[in-house]
Amino acid sequence: MKKQSIEHTQLLVLSLLASRDIYGYEMIVELARRSQNVFEMKEGTLYPVLHAMEKAGTVAAYEQTAPTGRTRKYYRLTQKGRGCLADEKAAWARYADAVNAVLRTEALS
């Protein structure tokens, strides 16, 4: 039973919400689509993270009834969330650059 390891859940969620308001279940589908199925986020991962982010004030939730008649819980990015997204994007870039720097030097020497 190997772990899937998404790791940057919050960054990904904030990034999705930068485009438009979406609901939890849709995030899972969207992440899979945009990543060509590299990300298969589990509900057990996402929902607790969303609740924590709402509590932290980076996202805000509101309910809305879909044309199908089902109720969905949409999330939108707050101002604080926008700042957080910028920070996390920078941190990701820093981290990815660092990994690549180590991988590159491997080729030499």
Added chain:
Amino acid sequence: MKKQSIEHTQLLVLSLLASRDIYGYEMIVELARRSQNVFEMKEGTLYPVLHAMEKAGTVAAYEQTAPTGRTRKYYRLTQKGRGCLADEKAAWARYADAVNAVLRTEALS
């Protein structure tokens, strides 16, 4: 007290060992240097990982006395380790591409 989050410890270790045999403490110094201090791996993280990798057969250890007189435990990459490195590099590329794909679409729409 925030966690530092290195996350790809094993990939980084294997990558360092692709250049030459080094010892644990040196890995920490090297990772910091090559990553410009983005990585500050803790001994409590590294040593257990090294022992697990040795047990898994991706690295092999041997002791050697340094010119200073101190004994160091060097690690070298095994054949299996080389395969593992290739796999993990591919997985990292896949993962990084997926994150970047999600971040990119954020800019549009």
Added chain:
DNA sequence: TAATATACCTAGATAATCTATGTAAGGAGG
């Protein structure tokens, strides 16, 4: 009417990393 997809949720297990600590030897400075 049974199965599948949608849509939310949580408790507990697992895994990765960190904190904190310990041992021990060498070098530098007072």
Added chain:
DNA sequence: CCTCCTTACATAGATTATCTAGGTATATTA
């Protein structure tokens, strides 16, 4: 000589993130 800092190894226990595995409920399809 004594103290402190650096080097170099190591482990136990805490913390955190993610997953597994369940649960509820409605709508659609076979």
